[in-house]
Structure formats: C-alpha cells, structure tokens
Amino acid sequence: MVVRRSGVPALNLDDFYRDGEDPSLPRRFGIPDWDLPAAWDDGAALAALTALAHDGAAEIPTYSISQSRRTGTARLEIGDAPLFIAEGIFAAELIAPLAAAGLLAEAIVLDRSVPVVFVLRLLRDLRERRKSVPILVQRGIALARQQGRDMVRWKQAGLRPYSLRAAVGRLGELVQLAEAERRCRAVGAPSARLRIAAVCFLRDAPAGAAHRTELLCVRKHGTGSWMQVGGKLDPGESAREAALREVEEELGAVLRASDLEELGEFDAVAANEPATVVRSSVFTTRALLPATLQVRAELAEHQWIPVDENTAPSGLGRLAPLLVQHILPALRGREGPGHEDAPTAEVAEPTRRG
Structure with missing residues (x-):
C-alpha cells in the first residue's frame, strides 16, 4: 500500500524466502515457520539491494508462496x-548492514491496530492463495498475538513507526533529499580517499570449463559486493606488507613477498563506503590455497569466478567497481597468450541509490 501510494519503486523482500524443502527451516503448526528470519535468505537480499543501489538493476528470484519455492528469476x-x-x-534484519554501507535513507514500520493488520493480512493471503484457509487463520491469530512484541523489537532495531499517510509523506521528503544529494555530488562534492592493497588469487579452471582462469572473490559481512582479499594500509606499512598481512588475517595463508606479482595501481569508487575513492595497489599470485578454504576475520564467504566475465555468476550479487573497471581488464591482458602463467505489520525500508 505504501508503494502504490508513494510511487517509489520497490523490492519485495518476500522473494528471498528459502525453499520449503530446506531441512534447516524452523517449523511451527506442522509447516515451516515463515515468520522467523531463519526462513529467509538475508545475504541474497542484501546483495540485490546493493546492486540496485549502485547499478540501478539486479537479478531477483521469483518466489511462489503457495508452492514454497523459487520458480525462476527476474530482472x-x-x-x-x-x-x-x-x-x-524482515526489513529490520537489513538496517545495520545498509546503514554501515551508507545506503539506508530511512527505516519505517506502519503503525496500525492489531485487528486492521489481521484483516489486511488475511485478505491478501486468501487473494494470493498462499496456504490453506485453516493454516492462514491459525497463523494470523498467532501473529496478531505477538504484534505488540514485534513492534517493540522493530523499534529497538531502528524502525520508526508512521501512519500510512505520514509514511507516504515521509517518502516524498526522502525522495527530495536524495535528489538534492545527487545534485550536490554532480557539482563536485569532495570524496574521501583510502589507500588499500588487494591480492588476486588465480587458478586454472576445472577441466572442461568454458573459461581458462578463475579468480578468487570474497564478500565481507554485512555487504553485498564481491572483491579481492585485502584492506587498508596501516601507518608506515607498505602495500606489499599490507597485502601479506591481509592474506594471513582473512584466509589464514602465509605467503612470501616473492609470491606476489604487481598488477598495477588503480583508482575506483569504493564498493561499500559512500563518497569514497580507493587507491589500490593490486597484486596477483598463484599460490595454492586449501581445497576447503575457510574465510576469516571480516569476510563472510568466498567464490571463484571466471576472469573472462564481467559480471558475477547468476544470483551471486555484484562485483566491486575496482574489480570490474580495472582488475578484470588488466588480468585479461596479462593472462592472454604469451604470459608465463597462462594455462504483516507491513514494513517498508526505503534505500538510497548510491
């Protein structure tokens, strides 16, 4: 209802539910408990939000509530x-990571009475044939009983309660503010600058793959962008020293200085920090990593991607600007022929475009 009245484009977070046959799903009433965050893929939702904020587009899963599974994807x-x-x-689950990435404009929860929410939810669920009528009624009663506790928890997480009319008005104000900020950036608002080091781990692709070389990418906790192992230089530290330290901290691997080959120095917009440009010293290595690699420190997960592609594999998320604009083009040139290495309380959370 907020989306329809405000005219602001929206992402439906319900599309990021996990499939019903997932054995890790919590259960209640003899079925998966879809009202707990554990039934929902927060990482995929965050990746999609980040891509929308930075790129204006993202691949989104299409989810059938009645079938309790994903049925495809849509752009x-x-x-x-x-x-x-x-x-x-589950919008409240994303407040902290979006705020940390500078992408949160406001967090809003509609403040409505329990009977109104119960009736609106039941009508929606019946219209969409989400589940059988007895289950929908039983679930609705349970949610109505816990609505007060949910509202307290949402407020503690940072959601601000608004009436429907006030929420629509607030969205209009936020749109105006976002447009003003965009105009300020366009006329040359100053950006912060960070000095970082990054390491590109390369390996030969598995036999039979259409591509030849793969690159290790990592994602930090609370972010949706994929990048290289690395980080900021400490005071008095050289880029090579920082690269070796970051590799050990994030992957648990100990490399020698001679294991790193310079790829270049590059400037790019920071993937996870607003109004920031990074100056990165980038190194490559083909040092072996454990087959069962476990990322550590601030990293959440890792993924090997083809060097000859400019986008993340479907459903993975987005690649950082430094990676797309500089690292991958440089690697393609270096890895080419001749290189020696070549082989409902309704919750609406507005999010700012980057």
Whole structure:
C-alpha cells in the first residue's frame, strides 16, 4: 500500500524466502515457520539491494508462496530513481548492514491496530492463495498475538513507526533529499580517499570449463559486493606488507613477498563506503590455497569466478567497481597468450541509490 501510494519503486523482500524443502527451516503448526528470519535468505537480499543501489538493476528470484519455492528469476530495474523501497516483514534484519554501507535513507514500520493488520493480512493471503484457509487463520491469530512484541523489537532495531499517510509523506521528503544529494555530488562534492592493497588469487579452471582462469572473490559481512582479499594500509606499512598481512588475517595463508606479482595501481569508487575513492595497489599470485578454504576475520564467504566475465555468476550479487573497471581488464591482458602463467505489520525500508 505504501508503494502504490508513494510511487517509489520497490523490492519485495518476500522473494528471498528459502525453499520449503530446506531441512534447516524452523517449523511451527506442522509447516515451516515463515515468520522467523531463519526462513529467509538475508545475504541474497542484501546483495540485490546493493546492486540496485549502485547499478540501478539486479537479478531477483521469483518466489511462489503457495508452492514454497523459487520458480525462476527476474530482472528488476529502477532506472534513475534516487530512492527505492525494500518492503517486507524482515526489513529490520537489513538496517545495520545498509546503514554501515551508507545506503539506508530511512527505516519505517506502519503503525496500525492489531485487528486492521489481521484483516489486511488475511485478505491478501486468501487473494494470493498462499496456504490453506485453516493454516492462514491459525497463523494470523498467532501473529496478531505477538504484534505488540514485534513492534517493540522493530523499534529497538531502528524502525520508526508512521501512519500510512505520514509514511507516504515521509517518502516524498526522502525522495527530495536524495535528489538534492545527487545534485550536490554532480557539482563536485569532495570524496574521501583510502589507500588499500588487494591480492588476486588465480587458478586454472576445472577441466572442461568454458573459461581458462578463475579468480578468487570474497564478500565481507554485512555487504553485498564481491572483491579481492585485502584492506587498508596501516601507518608506515607498505602495500606489499599490507597485502601479506591481509592474506594471513582473512584466509589464514602465509605467503612470501616473492609470491606476489604487481598488477598495477588503480583508482575506483569504493564498493561499500559512500563518497569514497580507493587507491589500490593490486597484486596477483598463484599460490595454492586449501581445497576447503575457510574465510576469516571480516569476510563472510568466498567464490571463484571466471576472469573472462564481467559480471558475477547468476544470483551471486555484484562485483566491486575496482574489480570490474580495472582488475578484470588488466588480468585479461596479462593472462592472454604469451604470459608465463597462462594455462504483516507491513514494513517498508526505503534505500538510497548510491
């Protein structure tokens, strides 16, 4: 309802539920408990939000509530909209990571009476044939009983309660603010600059793969962008020293200085820090890593991607600007022929475009 009245483009967070046959799902009433965050893929939702904020488009899963599974994917494009809404009961789970990435404009929860929420939820669920009528009624009663506790928890997480009319008005204000910020950046607002080091781990692709070389990418906790192992230089530290230290901290691997080959010095917009440019010293290595690699420190997960592709594999998320604009093109040139290494309380969370 907020989306329809405000005219602001939106991402439906319900599309990021996990499939019903997932054995790790919590259960209640003899079925998966879809009202707990554990039934929802927060990492995929965050990756999609990050891509929308930075790129204006993202691949989104299409989820059938009645079938309790994903049925495909669809491309969501928001064009040049300065603001969009992430709407769903689990919006509160994304407040902290979006705020840390500078992508959160406001966190809103509609403040409605228990009977109104119960009736609106039941009508929606019946219209969409989400589950059988007895289950929908039983679930609705349970949610109505816990609505007060949910509201307290949402407020503690940072959601601000608004009436429907006030929420629509607030969204209009946020759109105006976002447009003003965009104009300020366009006329040359100063950016912070960071000095970092990054390491590109390379390996030969598995036999039979269409590509030849793969690159290790990592994602930090609370972010949706994929990048290289690395980080900021400590005071008095050289780029090579920082690269070796970051590799040990994040992967648990100990390399020698001679294991690193310089790829280049590059400038790019930071993937996870607003109004920031990174100056990166990038190194490559073909040092062996354990087959069962476990990322550590601030890293959440890792993925090997083909060097000859400019986008993340489907459903993975987005690649950092430094990676797309500089690292991958440089690696393709270096790895080419001749190189020696070549082989419902309704919750709406508006999110700012980067």
